[in-house]
Amino acid sequence: MTTDSPAAAPARFPTGFVWGAATAAYQIEGAADQDGRTPSIWDTFARRPGAVRNGDTGDIAADHYHRYRDDVALMSELGLRAYRFSLAWPRVQPGGRGPANEAGLDFYDRLVDELLAAGIDPVATLYHWDLPQELEDTGGWTDRDTAYRFAEYAHLAARRLGDRIPTWTTLNEPWCSAFLGYGNGVHAPGRTDHAAALTAHHHLLLAHGLGTAALRAELPDTAQVSLTLNLAAVRPLSTDPADLDAARRIDGLANRIFLDPVFRGSYPEDVLADTAHVTDWSFVRDGDLAEISRPIDSLGINYYTPTVVAAEEQPAADRSGSGGSGGDGGSGAVGTEPADAQRGDGHQGGSPWPADQGIRFLPAPGTRTAMGWPVDADGLYELLTRLRDDLPGVPLLVTENGAAYEDYTDPSGAVHDPERIDYLHTHLAAVHRAIADGAPVRGYFLWSLLDNYEWAYGYSKRFGIVHVDFASQRRTPKDSAHWYARVIRDGALPQ
Secondary structure: OOOOOOOOOOOEOOOOOEEEEEOOHHHHOOOOOOOOOOOEHHHHHHOOOOOOHHHOOOOOOOOHHHHHHHHHHHHHHHOOOEEEEEOOHHHHOHHHOOOOOHHHHHHHHHHHHHHHHOOOEEEEEEEOOOOEHHHHHOOHHHOOHHHHHHHHHHHHHHHHHOOOOOEEEEEEOHHHHHHHHHHOOOOOOOOOOHHHHHHHHHHHHHHHHHHHHHHHHHOOOOOEEEEEEOOOOEEEOOOOHHHHHHHHHHHHHHHHHHHHHHHHOOOOHHHHHHOOOOOOOOOOOOOHHHHHOOOOOEEEEEOOOOEEEEEOOOOHHHOOOOOOOOOOOOHHHHOOOHHHHOOOOOOOOOOOOOOOOOEEEEOOOOOEOOOOOEOOOHHHHHHHHHHHHHOOOOOEEEEEOOOOOOOOOOOOOOOOOHHHHHHHHHHHHHHHHHHHOOOOEEEEEEEOOEOOOOHHHOOOOOOOOEEEEOOOOEEEEOHHHHHHHHHHHHOEOOO
16 A cells, blocks of 8 residues: 655744845835935946936836835735845935935935835845946945945934834945946946946945944844845856865855955955956055954845856866867857846946956856746755855844846736746745755845836836836735745744
8 A cells, every 4th residue: 555645844933033035225116216215326327328228217117106106015915024225325315425415315215104104025126336426426336435425324314214124224235236236337336447446345345344334323223134135156167276276266256255345354365466457445544444354244145046157168278188078058148247246237238347357157057037047946055055154153144135027918917937936936935945054144135126227127027016107106015025925924834
């Protein structure tokens, strides 16, 4: 006689695990010139011919500024426990200097109160790439003074909202701000100077440190301060020493160039050596690293796809004839440009990476999203368990994870997105596996709540679990939204 095997137990998450979704101000708010808001670098960049697909701007976006109550009601229907959003710096402090704009802060007051009334914890990010244009005009993140202006802005925001927002993040993905904004120019402000990118990187970290101090001065002792990084799961193509060294170099520029100064108070010696021909790092001043390494309460991780690298092949005449294992895998090998490997947008620029000479970026195997990014949940597991070992005791949050697909509304009015459900399921399973293996992951914020303005891709890419018809602004929860609501309700993945 045979019996059926018992069903596997569902992957259940710890009690108190935070279930959330994330957005960013410029991508959803709209109201770009209302109530005292002044232009950001993205308002300017979006108007540069050829910078953004179809010439799209964030002037209206998902009109969240006027529809936030409806959006919070949607969050409540889905059962979200937390909502990660960003404040628009030029809405809070027009021009990046001087007093707060009370009308701008009034909007965030209303949003926070609406969230709290719905039982949803607000999680605020101070900087998600919308630098006031006036600060860029005086040097932007290449100007050291911008870090001090950021601290002033942090004081203003926390003084007004700190009594009701329990968790604050200083910066979102400073890699993108520095290396896509100043390195290869596919993000605002669109500059192409690797020395400037490294300078901007340091000043962003200095802003994080100064901003952390500013938040601590204004917030109650119970408040949490965090930083969100888009760290890379860097993999060498092979065990060849040249490929391993390529992975070391990119790991340094993607990961350790942030983790070491923030958590160890120093820059990696090998990264300084690798980039010595680009800059002498004289922008680092005495006391900066102590400021940057102020203690924080958690680290946010944004993850979408892994990064695969190899050393450039030698010309055929120089090869040893050892076979084709070092080949580029066909035409698809150029499909993941360096920018894409770090959730960058666009292929039209050169490399965002300083000192990446002799390195190829290759696509990981597997299916791809509408962004062309390979789907590989193991990369998220690799990152979380690496951080478990490298940063013992530091609580972790997955602050962005999600995928764009070619969504559409069918004749019945529904949006079926099974690929996104599969993506989310496999990545949440990776998070669950990392927790089971000791990674201190405290929560997960799906990217994104709403279809939105996807930076240099404009409105052509849809990451939301809620479909937005940008002509009518009608919201339609996709199948993935209903699936995620079930996960939140059960605290477990469906079998």
